[in-house]
Amino acid sequence: MPSTNDTRVVDYKPLIAPGDLLSELPLGPERTSLVERSRAEVKRVLDGEDDRLLVVVGPCSVHDRESAMDYAHRLAELAPSLSEELCVVMRVYFEKPRTTVGWKGLINDPDLNDTYDVHRGLRLARELLLDINSLGLPAGTEFLDPITPQYIADAVSWGAIGARTTESQVHRQLSSGLSTPVGFKNGTDGDVQVAVDAVGAAAASHTFFGVDTAGAGSVVVTEGNPDCHVILRGGRTGPNHDAASVASALDVIGKAGLPRRLMIDASHANSGKDHVRQAGVAAEIAAQVADGQRGVIGVMLESFIVPGAQKLGDPTALVYGQSITDKCMGWDTTTEVLSTLAEAVRTRRKTL
Ligand SMILES: O=C[C@H](O)[C@H](O)COP(=O)(O)O
Ligand SMILES: C=C(OP(=O)(O)O)C(=O)O
Numbered sequence: 001m002p003s004t005n006d007t008r009v010v011d012y013k014p015l016i017a018p019g020d021l022l023s024e025l026p027l028g029p030e031r032t033s034l035v036e037r038s039r040a041e042v043k044r045v046l047d048g049e050d051d052r053l054l055v056v057v058g059p060c061s062v063h064d065r066e067s068a069m070d071y072a073h074r075l076a077e078l079a080p081s082l083s084e085e086l087c088v089v090m091r092v093y094f095e096k097p098r099t100t101v102g103w104k105g106l107i108n109d110p111d112l113n114d115t116y117d118v119h120r121g122l123r124l125a126r127e128l129l130l131d132i133n134s135l136g137l138p139a140g141t142e143f144l145d146p147i148t149p150q151y152i153a154d155a156v157s158w159g160a161i162g163a164r165t166t167e168s169q170v171h172r173q174l175s176s177g178l179s180t181p182v183g184f185k186n187g188t189d190g191d192v193q194v195a196v197d198a199v200g201a202a203a204a205s206h207t208f209f210g211v212d213t214a215g216a217g218s219v220v221v222t223e224g225n226p227d228c229h230v231i232l233r234g235g236r237t238g239p240n241h242d243a244a245s246v247a248s249a250l251d252v253i254g255k256a257g258l259p260r261r262l263m264i265d266a267s268h269a270n271s272g273k274d275h276v277r278q279a280g281v282a283a284e285i286a287a288q289v290a291d292g293q294r295g296v297i298g299v300m301l302e303s304f305i306v307p308g309a310q311k312l313g314d315p316t317a318l319v320y321g322q323s324i325t326d327k328c329m330g331w332d333t334t335t336e337v338l339s340t341l342a343e344a345v346r347t348r349r350k351t352l
Contacts, residue, residue, distance in 0.1 A: 016119060017215035018150035025126045027154050031133040038089070038138035038157040042181045043227050045087050045297050046261055051352070052084075053289065053345050054263065054298035056140045056158060056183075057334065058091030060309070060326035062106050067321040068092070068128055071305055074331060076135035082338055085345035089158050090137050091302070094125045095144035096325055097164045099188075103312055103324065107148060112315035112324070122151050129155035143182075146174050147211055156180050160300075163188045163233055163268070166198050174210075175202035177222030183231040183263050183298070190235020190269070192249045196256050199228045203258075230262040231300060234269025241270045241281055243288050250295040263298030266337075267326065275307050275327040282337045286344035292351035299341060302326055303334040 027035070044050035057075065062068045072090055079088040096105040103109060107121035129152055132139050138157035143149055144165065153159070159178055163185040165171040175182045175198070184198040202225050210220040232240045232249055240249065241264045254260045264270070264285050271278040282301060289296055305321030307330030318324065329337065 015215065016122070017213065018211070019213035019215075021122060021126060021151050022154065022213070025123070025130060027130065027133075031130060031155065034133050034136060034138065035155060035157050038087075039180055041087050042089070042138075042158050046181055046227055046229060047259070048261070048294065048297070050087070051294075051345070051349060052087045053296075053341055054087045054089065054158070055301065055338065055341060056089045056091050056160075056263070056298065057301040057303050057338070058140075059093070059304040060091075060267075060302045060323045060328055061093050061096050061103075062125075062128065063112060063318075063324050065124060065128060067305060069131060070321065071331070072132045072135055072137055074305075076132075076137040078335060078338070079137065082342045085342035086338065088137075088338075089140040090132060091300070092129060092132060092139040092141050094121070094152070095142055095148060097142070097144055097162045099164075105144075107145075112312055122148075126152055126155065143171070143174060143178065146170055149174065149178060150211060150213060153178060153180065158183070160185065160231065161198065163235075167194045169201070170208070172198050172201040173206040173208040173220075173222070175228060176204060176206045176224050177220060178225055181227035181229070182225060183229050183300075185231045185233045185265065185268075186235060186240065188235055188269075190237035190240060192230065192232065192240070192252055195230040196252055196258065199230060199253075199258055200256055202228045229259075229297065231265050231298075232262060232270070233265035233267070233300075234271075236269070239270045239281070241266065241285055243291075243293070246288060246293065246296060260295050261297045262295060263300060264296060265300040267300065267302040267328075273326050275302070275309075275329045275333075278302065278327075278329055279333050279337055283340055286340045289341070289344040290347040292348055294348070294352075301334065301337060302328045303331070303337075304328040305331050307333065
């Protein structure tokens with residue numbers, strides 16, 4: 001190889017082929033049926049054929065199996081009582097986009113100690129998705145590394161592209177071939193247009209480089225994904241969950257010839273990553289829904305068992321059930337917020 005090649009690459013490590021992991025941990029007929037059913041439900045909410053609210057709720061990041069499954073059991077037990085009003089999807093985020101550097105998620109570093117046992121991370125992530133699906137609970141996740149979907153996307157019912165990658169052609173191309181509905185966050189600066197552009201781009205067919213189920217480098221050809229939407233998450237310019245910002249965003253979406261629909265993320269820059277403020281933001285979103293705003297088809301909530309967040313530090317000394325990335329609402333507050341959102345949907349129905 002020429003001396004000018006890989007001058008900053010330290011190592012190449014072999015990676016299990018996607019097909020081998022899927023064979024080792026198959027989705028199976030029952031979970032396949034759940035994923036297909038929930039994807040169709042999400043699509044009906046997006047298309048306005050189902051007047052419920054799509055609620056993507058769960059921890060900012062999943063960092064250990066036990067607390068993730070504890071949360072999933074709680075949500076799986078609660079969701080049926082809200083199913084007349086809410087289409088509940090659990091946030092199961094394995095990949096964390098960082099502003100600079102930091103822990104990048106369970107797949108990249110499952111032992112939380114910079115050892116980067118990606119094979120264990122991939123296996124752990126897939127096992128978790130299968131176990132959550134087995135509870136009858138659909139899972140939603142952010143797709144960050146363009147290869148990861150080959151290992152887990154068959155078990156995912158809703159996907160997100162984050163604020164830091166919404167403008168990326170790589171992620172728009174990826175989304176055009178994903179089998180799930182996909183939400184695009186607005187930019188970290190608050191720019192909504194990049195997310196609108198992303199929704200339009202993802203709806204088109206694309207040809208790009210990727211890997212196939214055998215793990216071989218491939219030219220991927222997609223048909224386009226019509227089930228994408230914008231997610232308002234605020235930005236450096238401040239929150240954008242208010243009624244005026246929502247109306248403005250819906251106008252921009254409509255002018256782009258796209259379906260006038262959007263999800264609002266009650267966390268991140270809409271609440272300043274303050275879990276206490278997040279509950280208040282969710283209540284403000286609920287008020288808009290109750291007032292009859294049909295353009296709001298969904299809400300994202302960052303929620304875990306214990307409120308707040310903790311520094312990663314010593315991975316053996318963590319508080320159980322508390323986020324190691326962004327601050328999350330605790331379980332008790334989450335149940336109250338979900339109940340408020342359900343009531344808002346009931347009220348909205350009366351306005352139609
Ligand atoms: O959702 C998690 C964080 O908002 C995102 O990964 C950025 O976090 P950071 O600014 O601490 O890197
Ligand atoms: C990283 C996230 O959000 P954003 O991309 O909006 O910062 C997230 O939802 O976990």
